[in-house]
Amino acid sequence: MPKRILLIDDEDGARRITQFSLEAAAGWEVLTAASGAEGLSLAQTEQLDAILLDVMMPVLDGPATFQRLQENPITRSLPVIMLTAKASTTEHxxxxxLGIAGIITKPFKVPALIAQIRAILNWQD
Structure with a gap:
């Protein structure tokens, strides 16, 4: 069974490239959502192994989306990795x-992204 990841990012181009890259290079199944609200809805109905969540989004940003995931018993245990363009540790x-699994700084190269996800989540696949 391939790992199933939900990618929540409001940038269409970034979302498509990341989805394609993770599916092609890691063999994972990647579901996508263009907003926090859409992501919350998918997280409740799909069997997921992890969530990649963009920090900067309109309306419901990454931290607010994460809080809602934590408030829901169905999604509380899902590991969440935040994606951010902010590189400084004081901003991280x-x-x-908040209790997230980890942070990955954008922009990223695909092999590094896959390696970081595996390291943060302790995936051996």
Missing amino acids: QPLLE
């Missing part, structure tokens, strides 16, 4: 304190 600290 408040995100880590």
Whole structure:
């Protein structure tokens, strides 16, 4: 069974490239959502192994989306990795304190992204 990841990102181009890359290079199944609200809906209905969540999104941003995931018993246990363009550890600290699994800084190269996801989630596949 391939791993199933939900990618929540409001940027169409970034979402398509990341989805294609993870499916082609890692063999994972990647579902996508263009907003926090759409992501929350998919997270409740799909069997997922992890969520990649963009920090900067309109309306419902990454931290707000993560809070909603935590409030729902169905999605609470899903590991969430935040994607952010902010590289400094001082900006990462408040995100880590939310209880997310990890942070990956954008832009990323696909092999590094896959390696980071595997390392954060301890996936051996």
